[in-house]
Structures are given as structure tokens and as C-alpha cells.
Amino acid sequence: MTDKNTATRNSVWASLGLFVVFLAGWEWGPGLLDIPPYIIPTASSVYFEFIRAVGSEQLFYHSWITFAETAIGFILGTILGMVIGYILGISARAEFILSPYILALQIAPKVAFAPLFVLWFGYTIYPKILVAVLIVFFPIMVNVLGAIRTVDQDLINLARTFSASRWQIFRMIEFRDALPPLFSGLRIASTLAVIGVVVGEMVGGNLGLGFLLVFGEGAGNTALVFVTIIMLTVVGILAYGSVVLLEKKVLHYIPKKDYAPV
Amino acid sequence: MANGKDIRIEYRNVAKQFTSNNGVDGAESIIRAVENVDLSIADGEVVSIIGPSGCGKSTLLNMGAGLYLPSSGEVFVDQEKVDAPNQHVGFMLQKDLLLAWRTIQKNVEFGLEIQGIPPNERQERSMDLLEKCRLTGFENHYPHQLSGGMRQRAALARTLAVDPKVLLLDEPFSALDAQTKMILQQDLAETLSTEKKTALFITHDLVESVALSDRVFVMSARPGTIIEEIDVNLPDRANPMARRQDSQKQIGEYVAQLMRLLHVGETAAEIEI
Ligand SMILES: Nc1ncnc2c1ncn2[C@@H]1O[C@H](COP(=O)(O)OP(=O)(O)OP(=O)(O)O)[C@@H](O)[C@H]1O
Ligand SMILES: [Mg+2]
Numbered sequence: 001m002t003d004k005n006t007a008t009r010n011s012v013w014a015s016l017g018l019f020v021v022f023l024a025g026w027e028w029g030p031g032l033l034d035i036p037p038y039i040i041p042t043a044s045s046v047y048f049e050f051i052r053a054v055g056s057e058q059l060f061y062h063s064w065i066t067f068a069e070t071a072i073g074f075i076l077g078t079i080l081g082m083v084i085g086y087i088l089g090i091s092a093r094a095e096f097i098l099s100p101y102i103l104a105l106q107i108a109p110k111v112a113f114a115p116l117f118v119l120w121f122g123y124t125i126y127p128k129i130l131v132a133v134l135i136v137f138f139p140i141m142v143n144v145l146g147a148i149r150t151v152d153q154d155l156i157n158l159a160r161t162f163s164a165s166r167w168q169i170f171r172m173i174e175f176r177d178a179l180p181p182l183f184s185g186l187r188i189a190s191t192l193a194v195i196g197v198v199v200g201e202m203v204g205g206n207l208g209l210g211f212l213l214v215f216g217e218g219a220g221n222t223a224l225v226f227v228t229i230i231m232l233t234v235v236g237i238l239a240y241g242s243v244v245l246l247e248k249k250v251l252h253y254i255p256k257k258d259y260a261p262v
Numbered sequence: 263m264a265n266g267k268d269i270r271i272e273y274r275n276v277a278k279q280f281t282s283n284n285g286v287d288g289a290e291s292i293i294r295a296v297e298n299v300d301l302s303i304a305d306g307e308v309v310s311i312i313g314p315s316g317c318g319k320s321t322l323l324n325m326g327a328g329l330y331l332p333s334s335g336e337v338f339v340d341q342e343k344v345d346a347p348n349q350h351v352g353f354m355l356q357k358d359l360l361l362a363w364r365t366i367q368k369n370v371e372f373g374l375e376i377q378g379i380p381p382n383e384r385q386e387r388s389m390d391l392l393e394k395c396r397l398t399g400f401e402n403h404y405p406h407q408l409s410g411g412m413r414q415r416a417a418l419a420r421t422l423a424v425d426p427k428v429l430l431l432d433e434p435f436s437a438l439d440a441q442t443k444m445i446l447q448q449d450l451a452e453t454l455s456t457e458k459k460t461a462l463f464i465t466h467d468l469v470e471s472v473a474l475s476d477r478v479f480v481m482s483a484r485p486g487t488i489i490e491e492i493d494v495n496l497p498d499r500a501n502p503m504a505r506r507q508d509s510q511k512q513i514g515e516y517v518a519q520l521m522r523l524l525h526v527g528e529t530a531a532e533i534e535i
Binding site for chain 1: 324327328329346347348349351352353355357359361362363372373375376377404406424
């Protein structure tokens with residue numbers, strides 16, 4: 001027990017140490033290697049750019065927009081993916097009819113739809129949300145569909161011997177049994193949602209971190225691009241972290257060793 | 263043996279065929295799983311079925327539970343023709359089929375919940391059964407926290423919770439170690455006798471079939487049909503431990519007879535050649 005604790009503590013220190021080394025390398029490495037600041041700005045200049053962007057570029061406001069679009073797109077995409085996944089899982093006929101279209105859509109790179117959506121909805125938040133919905137939809141639907149298909153037939157027969165209705169079988173067995181694969185889909189989807197939103201923002205409009213990226217690039221402000229990438233990572237971590245927290249709450253009954261590594 | 267109004271389960275000239283696709287070429291073939299099965303079980307009887315693997319024992323049980331319909335012939339439970347799953351029968355398999363997301367108590371209440379029994383009554387019954395199945399103190403545990411034997415006891419409690427008249431048991435103990443198995447056999451035999459349940463019990467364990475039942479049916483290889491019916495004329499059906507101890511010699515004779523009927527020795531000899 002104590003052995004394990006010391007081992008964990010040592011790992012934490014090693015991790016922190018590595019971070020310090022990384023920061024130092026970032027600060028002084030470019031200078032030593034003669035890399036100009038418009039290629040790799042130093043750690044401190046990125047920090048000062050961050051302070052400036054918070055004040056005069058509305059950095060937090062843009063981050064908030066990106067986060068909100070991600071969250072809305074993620075939630076809508078998840079609901080849509082679950083509903084379609086469950087319907088296709090339950091009805092072999094519906095799957096047979098729809099699967100060629102779904103397969104085609106799944107192969108098409110979803111971010112390529114961004115310009116189209118901007119044409120349709122203009123420089124609003126809707127095209128960004130729509131790209132996120134589209135990109136989130138597939139991993140959710142595929143995981144739910146697969147889970148419904150592989151529910152242990154004996155479990156369903158057990159419920160049937162108690163004279164369960166179709167709806168009870170869905171609610172008490174199929175829905176619950178599909179939750180662990182649904183959550184692996186949610187983990188993937190949470191990071192994909194950020195990608196969808198950012199591409200949407202890069203294509204059109206003057207809001208969000210995607211816009212800041214393009215703006216920083218146009219102004220030759222490499223430090224701003226770095227700051228934006230870091231903020232995007234933070235948004236991604238928030239999205240992914242919320243999924244992991246929710247998963248811990250909902251799937252609390254699963255023994256710890258079965259958790260996929262974070 | 264079984265006659266008149268007291269018959270709980272009856273198979274009348276039952277046959278079941280499956281069509282199966284032969285993999286790649288998609289050619290369909292017909293599997294004759296069981297044929298010409300006639301059997302009836304009286305109220306309160308415990309009857310075992312033994313037979314070679316794949317001879318259709320589970321198929322018979324599934325038809326009794328109404329999960330499949332026979333291809334021909336009829337199955338009756340409580341004089342009623344079985345044409346869908348119904349509440350007269352309880353079903354228990356080798357797999358405990360406990361739901362991982364429910365506590366043991368909620369698992370025991372699973373059938374009651376499906377049948378719309380109100381929560382306070384559900385709780386009363388599940389607590390009572392958990393005590394009978396010696397699981398008191400584990401009601402709030404999740405299935406993965408229990409041993410195999412305890413899980414199977416919880417599955418038995420879940421089966422008994424809906425108070426079925428007839429229990430259909432498909433190798434319920436075959437995944438357990440020898441000691442746990444004997445303890446659960448004892449629990450089951452006592453419960454069946456005090457609750458006056460009727461049971462149809464599938465097993466591959468010849469001693470188990472003799473120790474637990476009033477009668478043993480022997481099935482042939484596929485297409486499975488009943489080739490022999492043996493009355494077990496031994497005391498203590500409700501106490502298999504006592505039966506094993508006091509009637510060791512007779513149990514041995516019954517088992518030898520079953521082995522002859524199943525050609526157990528011969529198959530072994532064939533394999534050696
Ligand atoms: N749903 C099904 N579809 C096609 N074939 C089936 C189906 N269920 C059973 N069978 C076939 O019917 C035959 C009897 O199967 P069954 O499961 O009843 O055997 P069993 O006597 O219970 O065997 P075991 O002792 O190994 O459990 C087998 O050949 C099996 O392949
Ligand atoms: Mg079987």
C-alpha cells in the first residue's frame with residue numbers, strides 16, 4: 001500500500017520535472033538553435049501574448065464561444081447518434097435500408113462539409129454546431145448499434161420468461177447494456193467535436209478560437225497562434241474531462257480494472 | 263406416474279427443427295434437434311434429463327419456457343398450451359445472467375419489476391428470498407463482488423421471486439466447483455421440497471441427476487428422443503447429502519445403468535482406437 005503510494009508520488013514528481021525541463025527547453029532552446037521567434041516564439045513571449053490577448057483580443061470570449069458550440073454540437077450529435085443507433089440496432093430492416101447511406105456519409109470527411117454549411121447558414125454559430133453534430137454522430141451511432149447487436153441473447157430470453165414487453169427489454173437490458181460502449185464513443189466524440197467546431201470557425205465568421213487562429217496567422221502573430229492552440233487544448237480537456245466524470249458516475253458498477261486507460 | 267389434473271408439464275409428440283445457413287455458400291440445411299418427445303411431470307416432482315451434448319435438451323427446455331415454439335406437437339404447462347413465455351415457469355441457466363448494473367437485491371427483484379409489483383412488496387419478497395438463499399448482507403453488492411456460488415444463489419432467488427409453479431433448470435450448477443455445487447444442490451433440493459415446486463432439470467452430471475430427482479429421462483443423440491425413463495426409488499429427495507451417504511451403493515448402480523444407456527464406456531473405447 002505505502003509502496004504503491006510512494007511509487008505514485010515519484011511518478012508525479014517525474015511528470016512535473018519533465019514539464020519544467022520542457023518549459024526551459026522552449027524558453028532557451030530556440031535562441032540557442034537560432035530559430036527566429038516567428039517560427040517558434042519563446043515560452044515567455046507566448047505567456048505575454050496570452051496576457052495581451054485576454055485584454056485586447058477577447059481571448060476568453062472566443063474560447064467561451066468555441067466551448068459552447070462544442071458542447072451544443074456534442075450533445076445534439078450524441079442524442080442523434082443514440083436515437084439512430086438504437087433504432088438501427090433494434091430494427092434489422094431499418095439498418096438494411098439505411099446502411100448504404102450511412103456508410104457513404106461515414107466515409108466522407110465530415111470537416112469538408114464546413115464551407116457548405118457556411119454557405120447555407122452564413123457567418124453564424126449554426127454551421128459550426130452542425131459540423132460538430134455530424135462528426136460526433138458516427139462514433140456514437142456505430143458504438144450503440146454494435147452494442148445493441150451483441151447484447152447476450154440469453155439476457156433477453158431471461159426477460160422474456162418474465163413476460164417482459166419489447167419496451168421493457170429495451171429499457172431494462174438493451175439500453176443499459178449499451179452504456180459502456182456508448183461512453184467509449186463519447187470519449188472519442190468529445191475530442192472530435194472540438195475539431196469540427198474549429199474547422200467551422202476557420203472557414204467563416206469572426207468568432208471563436210478557429211477565427212483567432214486564422215487571424216493570428218494573417219497577422220503573422222505566431223505567439224497568438226500558439227496561445228490559441230493551447231486554449232483549444234484546454235477546451236478539449238474540459239470536454240473530455242466532463243465525459244470521464246459522467247462516465248465514472250453512470251458506470252460506477254464496473255470494476256476499476258475494466259476502465260479503459262484515460 | 264403422472265396422471266389427471268396433477269400434471270404440471272407435458273410434452274405431446276414434440277419435435278423441433280432448425281434451419282441453419284452453412285456459412286460461406288449459404289446453403290440451408292435442416293437440423294432435426296428433437297423428435298417424438300412425450301413426457302409428463304406431476305405436481306411436486308423433480309425430473310432430470312440427461313443425454314449427449316447437442317441432443318436437444320436445452321431446446322426442450324426453451325420450448326417449455328415458451329421461448330421457441332415446437333415445429334410439431336404441443337407443450338402444456340398447468341394444462342395450458344404454451345405458445346409464448348408465461349408466468350407459470352421460472353428459468354435458470356448455467357450462466358447466472360445477473361445484470362451488472364443492478365445490485366443483488368435489484369437483480370432478485372428483476373422479474374417482479376417487469377411484472378409491475380409495487381416497490382414495497384418487491385422489497386419484502388427479495389429480502390425474504392435473500393435470507394433463504396443465505397445472501398443477507400450482500401443485498402447492496404454488485405454481481406462482480408460475489409463468488410460464482412453466491413451469484414448462482416442470487417440467480418436462484420431471482421427465479422423463485424416470481425413464485426413460478428414450474429422451474430426449468432438448464433445445467434444450473436455445471437460451472438461451479440465440486441464443493442459449492444453440493445451445497446447448492448442441497449439448497450435447491452430443500453427449497454423445491456418445502457415450496458412444493460415442480461422442476462425439470464438438465465444436467466450432464468449423472469450422480470447429480472440421481473441424487474436430486476424422482477425420475478431421470480435419458481435422451482438419444484440427435485435427433486434427440488427419450489430412450490429410457492428411470493424411476494429413482496431412493497429416500498431423501500429433499501436431502502441429497504443424506505441420499506448420497508445412505509444410498510451410495512444404489513446411486514452407483516443407477517449411474518452404471520445411465521452410463522450403459524448413454525454408451526459412455528463405448529465412446530471412450532472408440533476414441534482409444
Ligand atoms: N437457435 C438455433 N438455431 C439453429 N440450431 C440450433 C439452435 N438451437 C439449437 N440448435 C441445434 O440444435 C441441437 C440441439 O441443441 P441444444 O442446445 O438443445 O443441445 P443440448 O442437448 O442442450 O446440448 P448441451 O448438452 O451441449 O447443452 C444442436 O445441434 C444445435 O446446434
Ligand atoms: Mg444445453
